[in-house]
Amino acid sequence: MSNLDQRPAPTLCGAAHHTGPVRVLQEGRRVPLGESTVVRRLLPTLGRRMVGAWCFVDHYGPDDITDAPGMRVPPHPHIGLQTVSWLHAGEVVHRDSLGSLRVIGPRQLGLMTSGRAIAHSEESPRPHRDAPILHGAQLWVALPDEHRHTAPAFEFHAELPRVTGGGGLSATVLLGTLDGAASPGTTYTPLVGADLTLAAGTDARLPLEPDFEYAALTISGESEIDGVRLAPGSLLYLGEGRQDLPVRADTEAAVLLLGGLPFEEQLLMWWNFVGRTRQEIERARDDWAAGARFGTVEGYEGPPLAAPPLPPTPLKPRGRAR
Template sequence: MSNLDLRPAAAECAAAPSGPVRELQRGREVPLGESTVVRRLLPTLGRRMVGAWCFVDHYGPDDIADEPGMQVPPHPHIGLQTVSWLHEGEVLHRDSLGSLRTIRPRQLGLMTSGRAISHSEESPRPHAHAPLLHGAQLWVALPDEQRHTAPSFEFHAELPGIAGGGGLRATVILGSLDGATSPGTVYTPLMGADIAVVEGTDARLPVEEEFEYAALAMDGEAEVDGVPLPRGSLLYLGTGRRELPVRATADASFMLLGGVPFDERLVMWWNFIGRTHDEIAAAREDWASGTRFGTVTGYDGTPLAAPPLPATTLKARGRVR
């Protein structure tokens, strides 16, 4: 996934309140590739991270029966992991390691950029893809000791699930929830799960007291900790809970994202996460010159060009603005 903003600002990280909160926010619409519009929920002016989760886009459901669907040309990443998660449709992943994989609903595509990788994402060509596209794309920041690791790509078609009682079921995408653990590789204490609820659900989901959490509404309108979640919204919940009340008057689903607050100071610009201006500038130059990031083969189009760096020096920011 890519940040296609041609004038990307350096993202600061907001403070993580100590204790439970309920902050509901709507996403801003951002074009992604040729024909997909996403709702960007992280980073925003008011909230930059949830644990190590630092970038969240929600898209669809979109009718792409006669459209190209998602078409994101090859682009670079450093210092992060990408998570592809679908409710409907397919996304074809290619990367500079030679990976080629079609990701389908409730399957995990997990790419670790480490020191450098490039990839593309696309819906299979018209008349070869499903008529609807609906999902989320997310980034996880890598901690300093792992951010220069070798790049890798994981695909997990089967993920553990839980039945939480009271009408709640969950698929564990990353980390652990209620005793179930995903096979996906993580580098900080965090979790991600897809939660499905049915009409009449009244459940309490066990969570980690030291984690901060947010709920991303995918379908319907579940009620999380007493707050109704309209589709495409993000409810930041803070820390300090041992359980999370979930209710629903109709079928609905949401993603629960959480983790220990990420305290490192970051520079997050375009598709890069680093620690200094010079590091980001070097990554941009390497991408422009065709070095370091390898080549994505098979994509029918040219790679994305990096936007110009801002005139001012990019500064590493902590969670407190």
């Protein structure tokens, strides 16, 4: 999963910090990804850069790719983060410079830890007549300073724990822990990612961690989260200090819940890198351009992504508050 922007602006991460529950609704901006996929980018935005350690969220589809290339993201590099592939429909082929090759399907976890350096590609299988609809989310988790130079790794988990809370609500825990159910995916900060399934007529309360901050993304259908009605592709930031979360739906809906302890470290995000300084980002870019450090992704038909030029503007630390 990649940021394909050829003029990416550097982003110092850390959102406006709230000490209690809030309801801040934001719409995603449309961004092209690959040859034919358009995503709704929900993090980072002008108003919010992170939710816990979650620092990047794209929502895409549902798209009929029967007569289209589907997702085609050439080999590209990452440092300092984890990528999370999460599908509701379709399939994505993951390849990386460790030699991993995996077809990821709906509600299966593809989790890649870049650590000090990795490269990967993602594409829809060809032909994809057996999976003609592409719908899902791509996310990044920032690695804390003590773990950001760890060895790269890839995990695939086809079976994930589920939580059934009653009232028409159930949840698949893709990362972290929710209501006592823990995902097998490796994490480096306290966080949660959960796919909530809301049956028609759902009226429930989901237990939360009061020390976490949370956001909810409606994947499909219309939901009502803490009294705020959400259309697909909308992100509702919920703040901290919540013991539970009221969830309602008149018709079937799916919601992605993201949360975690507020991430207090300052991060610099540029292109597909998460670092701390311009010098670190510049070195990663130069290493990718020189064919060093990140390894080679075998099996993808086409050239790797070229790194865009770094902007000439200086970067000044700003912390969490914008």
